[in-house]
Amino acid sequence: MKIRVKDIVNATNGKLLQGDPETVVVAFSTNSKEIPEMTGKSVLFVPVMGERVDGHRFIGNACESGAVAFFIKEGHTRPEVPADKCAIEVEDTVKALQDTAKWYRGNFTIPVIGVTGSVGKTSTKEMISAALSSVKIHKTSGNQNSQIGLPITVLGIEDDDKAAVVEMGMSEFGEMERIADCARPNFAVFTNVGIAHIGNLGSKENIRAEKLHITDHFTDDSVLFVNNDDPMLAELAKEGCPARPSRVKNIVTFGTTSDADYYASGISVSGDGVDFTANYPTKGGTVGSSHIHLEVLGIVNVLNALAAIAVADRLGISPEEAKKGLAVYKPLDMRGNIIKNNGVTIVDDSYNASPDSMKSSIDVLMSMRGGTNPIRRRFAVFADVLELGETSEKEHFAVGTFIREKNAADPDHRINVLVTVGEQAAQIAYGATSDLGSTNPEVKIFDNNQEASDYLKGELKAGDAVIIKGSRAMHTDEIVKNLTM
Numbered sequence: 342m343k344i345r346v347k348d349i350v351n352a353t354n355g356k357l358l359q360g361d362p363e364t365v366v367v368a369f370s371t372n373s374k375e376i377p378e379m380t381g382k383s384v385l386f387v388p389v390m391g392e393r394v395d396g397h398r399f400i401g402n403a404c405e406s407g408a409v410a411f412f413i414k415e416g417h418t419r420p421e422v423p424a425d426k427c428a429i430e431v432e433d434t435v436k437a438l439q440d441t442a443k444w445y446r447g448n449f450t451i452p453v454i455g456v457t458g459s460v461g462k463t464s465t466k467e468m469i470s471a472a473l474s475s476v477k478i479h480k481t482s483g484n485q486n487s488q489i490g491l492p493i494t495v496l497g498i499e500d501d502d503k504a505a506v507v508e509m510g511m512s513e514f515g516e517m518e519r520i521a522d523c524a525r526p527n528f529a530v531f532t533n534v535g536i537a538h539i540g541n542l543g544s545k546e547n548i549r550a551e552k553l554h555i556t557d558h559f560t561d562d563s564v565l566f567v568n569n570d571d572p573m574l575a576e577l578a579k580e581g582c583p584a585r586p587s588r589v590k591n592i593v594t595f596g597t598t599s600d601a602d603y604y605a606s607g608i609s610v611s612g613d614g615v616d617f618t619a620n621y622p623t624k625g626g627t628v629g630s631s632h633i634h635l636e637v638l639g640i641v642n643v644l645n646a647l648a649a650i651a652v653a654d655r656l657g658i659s660p661e662e663a664k665k666g667l668a669v670y671k672p673l674d675m676r677g678n679i680i681k682n683n684g685v686t687i688v689d690d691s692y693n694a695s696p697d698s699m700k701s702s703i704d705v706l707m708s709m710r711g712g713t714n715p716i717r718r719r720f721a722v723f724a725d726v727l728e729l730g731e732t733s734e735k736e737h738f739a740v741g742t743f744i745r746e747k748n749a750a751d752p753d754h755r756i757n758v759l760v761t762v763g764e765q766a767a768q769i770a771y772g773a774t775s776d777l778g779s780t781n782p783e784v785k786i787f788d789n790n791q792e793a794s795d796y797l798k799g800e801l802k803a804g805d806a807v808i809i810k811g812s813r814a815m816h817t818d819e820i821v822k823n824l825t826m
Contacts, residue, residue: 342448342500343367344441346410346427349385352444353429353437355412358419360427364409369438369493371396373403385427386411387438389489396434412437435488442492442523452504454652455524457517457552458532458568460698462486464637464676465532465645466508471670472649472663473656476503483673486510491520504656509555512538512728514547517554525558528655530566530648534573535697540730549573549584559588566651568644569596569604593655595647597640603651605643610708613679617643619650621660631660633667637677638688639705641698675818677705682825684803686716691817694726694810696736699769700743706808707747707754717804718757721782722793722820724811725763737765741772748780756782758800762793763815790816794823 347362349355368382371389386403388396388411400411401420410427412434413419419428431437446453456466463484470480479502481494486508498505507524511517534549542548556565567574577585578592585592595603599620608617614636623629635642646667653663672678675692686709690702706719721744729736741759748755759782761770770784787793797820801807807824811817 342445342498344445344496346429348444349410349437349441350429353412353431353440355429355431355437358413358428358430359424360410361425362427364427366410369441369496370403370408371489371493373399373406373408376403376406376408379407383409385409387434387489388412388414389435390414438489439492439519439523442495443525445498446495446523446525449498449502449505451498451502452528452656453524453526454504454506454528454530455509455521455526455555456506456530456532457509457511457555458530459535459537459548460695460701461532461641461645462508462510464642464672465530465648466506467673468642468645468649468667468670469506469530469652471666472646472653473504473506473658474666475658475662477501478504478506480506481508484508484510488516488520492523495524511551513541514551517551518557521554521557526555527558527560527563528566528652529555529559529563530652531555531568531574532644532648533568533571533697535695536729536732536736537695537697538728539732540728545573546584553584553586553589556586556589559586559590561590563589564591564593564655565589566593566595566648568648569594569598569601570644593651595644595651597643601647603647603654605647608640608643610638610705611710614638615643619647619660619664621650621654629660631664633664635667635670636679637670637672638679638709639677639701640708641701641705642677675821680821680825684714684805685801685824686806687821687824688806688808689818689821691809691811691821693813694723696726696729696740699723699726699740699810702808702810703744703747703756706756706806707751709754709806714804716754716806717802718806719755720758720760720797720801720805720807721756722760722762722797722807722809722817723766723769724761724790724815724817725765727812727814729765733765734768737768738772738775741769742775744769744773745775745778745781748782749778752780755780758783758785760785760787760793760797762787762790762811762817762820766811790819790823794820797824
């Protein structure tokens with residue numbers, strides 16, 4: 342669908358300072374440097390005012406690069422640009438982008454599936470997209486789930502799309518409410534309630550409540566899909582739950598126990614992926630089943646696949662058809678990719694981390710079996726988790742305690758070596774060795790990625806398995822690159 346400048350002016354309650362109101366816009370960008378790469382597209386440039394840089398400085402560059410229009414905040418001096426470039430004056434440029442997306446979304450009646458949660462949003466979004474791959478869909482690119490990325494995603498929906506799968510993230514009060522107003526999902530998947538951003542939100546109850554704003558525009562036919570393995574989400578499915586918004590009339594559960602609507606059984610993990618049986622309700626009232634193989638590891642990905650099957654089933658795509666898409670699913674880079682390198686199995690999960698996802702990665706590593714080539718030793722490489730506020734030391738220490746307790750419970754598949762990077766991550770090592778248990782991991786504490794890489798390159802041998810995680814700002818993907826050079 343093409344958007345005219347006059348539609349944008351109306352949607353944003355803006356003022357056209359110059360240019361032709363009939364000018365057509367087909368793409369939006371906040372980065373003037375990417376505009377030359379958007380070949381053949383009529384781009385509107387959105388200058389964002391950051392803490393250090395005001396994007397209005399780059400309006401001229403954007404126009405020189407081919408932008409046909411731009412927003413300009415009230416009070417800013419209009420730069421000297423060609424008269425045919427459309428200048429739209431607005432009260433707030435980011436809100437104008439969101440208002441435009443909200444108006445644009447109103448032109449479509451297709452199912453929009455929103456995906457939220459503390460961990461696994463991007464992987465779940467990708468699996469749902471894979472399960473729906475028998476029809477043309479639009480989906481979030483990468484993890485563009487923010488106050489800016491979400492509206493740009495919505496504005497990319499095309500006339501022939503049959504559904505849209507949009508990732509929806511938040512870190513502060515009010516953010517989910519704003520992006521839900523843009524996307525207006527009529528289906529939503531809630532993966533889990535963790536402690537990511539708890540420094541901003543204060544409690545898990547607050548996190549759940551804020552993320553539930555994803556359902557703000559639900560109708561009576563809308564469906565919320567929740568992870569039944571998460572106690573705070575399973576609670577929502579119970580009648581009379583005070584935390585369940587009154588607008589949520591239909592809840593579908595997925596999990597690893599038979600009390601979920603869609604559940605996994607017979608889960609088996611190898612170095613090449615995970616196999617399980619997906620069990621699901623049928624129209625005849627019986628339970629259907631299908632064997633699923635995923636080329637990724639971990640129970641969390643089993644849950645993601647179940648969510649994908651449940652969504653597809655509700656949209657009229659059978660579990661058997663959804664299975665075909667899941668069979669060829671590949672994770673995005675740095676999100677659980679399995680790399681074989683000189684006999685070492687590297688699980689690259691370096692994109693981001695939270696204490697909860699680190700615990701999940703321990704389960705992944707301990708569940709791995711080598712098949713004909715048994716796993717000799719297991720290495721966990723963890724860097725700092727950021728944005729934990731005053732709880733940081735306690736939460737890092739708790740990850741270490743989790744490792745120590747898991748090792749004691751399953752010494753045959755224990756974490757042999759724990760490598761930490763960064764000041765906060767050192768607390769993981771302290772927690773893992775807080776008693777003198779014989780199954781405690783050997784710990785190595787480093788200040789930076791290069792030191793950790795040098796140690797691992799000299800220590801890893803054929804038959805070893807290693808998983809690597811850390812907050813995005815810790816750049817733990819550098820360790821993966823160093824190990825595979």
